Amino acid sequence: MASRSTICFLFAISIGLSGTAWAQSIPFWQNEGGSAQQGYPSSNPYYGAPQYGAPHSGFAPMAYSPDGQPYSQGEQYVMPYADPHYLEYTAPQHEPLWNPNRPIEAVLTRMFSESWMRLEYINWSQTGPRGPLGSATQFSNDPYRFNPVFDGGSNLIGFAKLMNLDGIDTQNNQGLRGTYGTETTFGGFEFNFWGIEKVTRSVVADFLPDSTIFDPFNNNILFPPVPFFVATTTNLNGALSNNAFLWDLAYRADYTTDYWGSEVKFLFDEGEWGEYAHFQTLFGFQYAYAHDHLRQVGISSAGNTGVIASDAENRIFGPTVGFRYEFRHENLTFGVEPKVAISWNDYKGVVTTSQLRSIADPDTYSEGGSTKFAPMMQLAVYARWRLNDHFNFYISFDGTWLTNVARSYSTINYNDNGNANPPAIGYRDSLESMFLHGITGGGEIVLW
DSSP: OHHHHHHHHHHHHHHHHHHHHHHHSOOTTSOTTBOOBTTBOTTOGGGOSOOBOSOOSSOOOOOBOTTSOBOOTTOOOOOOOOOTTOOOOOOOOOOOSOOTTSHHHHHHHHHHHSEEEEEEEEEEEEOOOOSBSSOOBOOSSOTTSOEEEEOSSSOEEEEEEEOBSTTOOOOOEEEEEEEEEEEOSSEEEEEEEEEEEEEEEEEEOTTOSOEEEEETTTTEEEEEEEEEEEEEEOEETTBOBOOEEEESSEEEEEEEEEEEEEEEEEEEEEEESSSSEEEEEEEEEEEEEEEEEEEEEEEOTTSOEEEEEEEEEEEEEEEEEEEEEEEEETTEEEEEEEEEEOOEEEEEEEEEEESSSSTTOOOEEEEEEEEEEOOEEEEEEEEEEEEETTEEEEEEEEEEEEEEEEOTTTSEEOEEOOTTSOOOOEEOOOEEEEEEEEEEEEEEEEOO
16 A cells, blocks of 8 residues: 555656646747747737746747847747738739820820910902893993883883992901911821801992983983883893893892811921921811802882892812921921812802792792812911910911802893793802912910
8 A cells, every 4th residue: 555655656746847847848839038828839819818928047049020130138029920811912914094105195195295276367368259240131332331221112211230249349358267286206287277257248229219311322301300220131031132120229239258167187297308498298188168148139119129149058178188398497487388179069059039020929949059079279388487485476378279169149040031930030050260368377376
């Protein structure tokens, strides 16, 4: 019994001594200066908050922080915990939406970084209306001077003359033109819009109403006096005649014009031609709108107010080719720009009448039109004076020659088929050339 007690006592002492030695040694997972709770690593988050005790009195190697500095006595460095299930996601690298190195973005970047705007005052003249307001006649004298008028027989009823449009002044039409331009990798781009004010000019028979007692053709005194008339002469059944509609109280013809247009131009650098010369080829597209209206009103003592109205619209469009040649010297530039538009004219004309021969005459309406080849030729000679980095003064002479244009005064068919038939004045197809020319002047603002 004593021997068993002795054996148990010795076994208990050996267990206690081994436990003390375990407690005094530092496990490999514990950092210097730490203490273990129940033999588990102090920094493991799965086993509760770590407990720190006094620094271990035995020898321990020096510990260093991540920045390479040694920890002083008593400090504790805890290694960060890395979750083995954590994965860092890096977004894929996409090419930016706007890349100025790509060709399209490069052109657009330059367009909006080297651009300018110009506003010009326009003073242009045009080929004016011409010719009589009526058909050719068999008057024995100048139709623009007074000629005797007879009834169906040989009775003199007055003196009449044919009015004309030769005296209408179509000079010095005013307007504006705005242009936006920019430098590009290939040369330049320009867009302009222009318009001329809508103007009405008139021919008035200011000698009406009036009468005379003297016959200048026979040197006779007339009694009673006979009136003066304005005659609207017509063919009769399509043939030359002396037929005329007469207005003895008043007569007036109003001629109205309206012009505007737009153009896009692409300029391509062809290099320097000498020290100061610069040459560019030109391609583009343009649209021009030319509209005029003629309204004739005559008042007769018979009670009718006769109206003849004619309207002509021209829509001219097509591609443009040409070139620009400039002489550039410091602050002054001289240039010339000839070009040709390979264009077509989509035109339409309308002629209406009212109370032409009497109050009983019905209103009439006739129209026509077509699309025809109508090339345009243009020339601009200009100068630009650089005042500072952001402003230039600009002046130019412009000339434009249009072909196959419908004009309201030349699209009227003056005809009559007799009193037993409705009025026969109507539309006829007639095209002619037209010349616009004049000067422009204004300023350019360099935007960037």
